[in-house]
Amino acid sequence: xxxxxxxxxxxxxxxxxxxxxxxxxxxxxxxxxxxxxxxxxxxxxxxxxxxxxxxxxxxxxxxxxxxxxxxxxxxxxxxxxxxxxxxxxxxxxxxxxxxxxxxxxxxxxxxxx
Amino acid sequence: xxxxxxxxxxxxxxxxxxxxxxxxxxxxxxxxxxxxxxxxxxxxxxxxxxxxxxxxxxxxxxxxxxxxxxxxxxxxxxxxxxxxxxxxxxxxxxxxxxxxxxxxxxxxxxxxxxxxxxxxxxxx
Numbered sequence: 001x002x003x004x005x006x007x008x009x010x011x012x013x014x015x016x017x018x019x020x021x022x023x024x025x026x027x028x029x030x031x032x033x034x035x036x037x038x039x040x041x042x043x044x045x046x047x048x049x050x051x052x053x054x055x056x057x058x059x060x061x062x063x064x065x066x067x068x069x070x071x072x073x074x075x076x077x078x079x080x081x082x083x084x085x086x087x088x089x090x091x092x093x094x095x096x097x098x099x100x101x102x103x104x105x106x107x108x109x110x111x112x113x
Numbered sequence: 114x115x116x117x118x119x120x121x122x123x124x125x126x127x128x129x130x131x132x133x134x135x136x137x138x139x140x141x142x143x144x145x146x147x148x149x150x151x152x153x154x155x156x157x158x159x160x161x162x163x164x165x166x167x168x169x170x171x172x173x174x175x176x177x178x179x180x181x182x183x184x185x186x187x188x189x190x191x192x193x194x195x196x197x198x199x200x201x202x203x204x205x206x207x208x209x210x211x212x213x214x215x216x217x218x219x220x221x222x223x224x225x226x227x228x229x230x231x232x233x234x235x236x237x
Contacts (some may be wrong), residue, residue: 001175025148040223049227050150050158057165061143062221093158100172102160110205 001027002096003072004105012113019081021108025092028074039100041070041079051089053092054079086108086112115226117141117209122231129199129235135192135209135228143167143187146212148224149194151205151233162194166214173222177203199235206230 003026013019030039031035035058052061056069057077067082069111081088093106121133135147149161162173162183171183182195193208210228213221 008189021156042224044158049210049229050224052222052224052228055218059222061225091157095160095224097157097218100163101174102163104150104160105157106212 001101002029002103004094004107005105006094006108008108009050010108010109011112012111013081013082013084014113015086016033016083019088019110021079021094023077023079023091023105024071025075025077025096025098029096030074037077038096039070039072039077040094040095040097041068042104043088044093045089050093052071055097056087066079071091073111080103083108084112115211117211117226119207119209119228119231122207122233123232124236125199126237127199127201127235130195130197131233132201133194133196133207133209133231133233135194137190137192137209137211140211142185144214146214147185148182148193148210148212149192149205150181150208150224150227152208152230153202153205156205159205163212165190166198187225189226196233199233201235204233204235206232 007022039057041054044050058070091107118136118140164183180198184193208235209228210224211226212223
């Protein structure tokens with residue numbers, strides 16, 4: 001199975017400042033035949049189901065604010081919130097869909113400092 | 114409007130069984146993969162199982178393989194999860210999630226819609 005890890009476990013950022021979350025997979029999720037990274041990012045607010053933000057490591061889902069961006073390739077990925085807003089307080093998860101044993105990272109909690 | 118509504122959760126003793134349902138509406142259910150994902154209280158997301166659009170291909174997390182069975186009834190627009198030999202560690206909110214399938218990820222993202230979840234509590 002592909003194991004996903006995230007860092008940090010939690011972070012507190014001032015409103016308007018940048019938040020950066022890292023995700024690492026135990027093996028590459030880059031499919032060489034199409035040069036696509038099978039990596040997604042989800043946001044989960046308290047009491048709500050998760051919501052997908054980004055897939056293919058860097059493609060924003062329609063309607064997601066452009067302050068959210070994804071980068072990385074192979075085994076190392078980053079989710080960046082360029083200017084944190086109050087409504088961004090949530091837990092963020094990365095997930096690989098390279099394998100049909102889909103796996104999530106443990107999550108990173110983002111709070112306001 | 115896409116809607117996924119889970120039901121069937123509740124309190125069950127260790128070793129017992131439970132069947133969860135996920136009623137789908139607002140889209141052509143028979144053309145989508147479906148997943149079950151669970152979340153223990155205060156913990157992270159754990160993928161449980163996936164079924165393809167016609168129900169002939171299924172995959173399971175190692176933690177539930179041999180105990181849980183995913184199935185679907187495309188005529189009833191309903192996804193199921195039969196859970197047997199339940200353990201304390203199966204206690205969680207169980208979400209169903211829609212997925213356009215690997216051939217369609219170039220157009221639409223995986224796990225694009227989720228239900229609100231149903232709570233399963235395994236306790237004596």
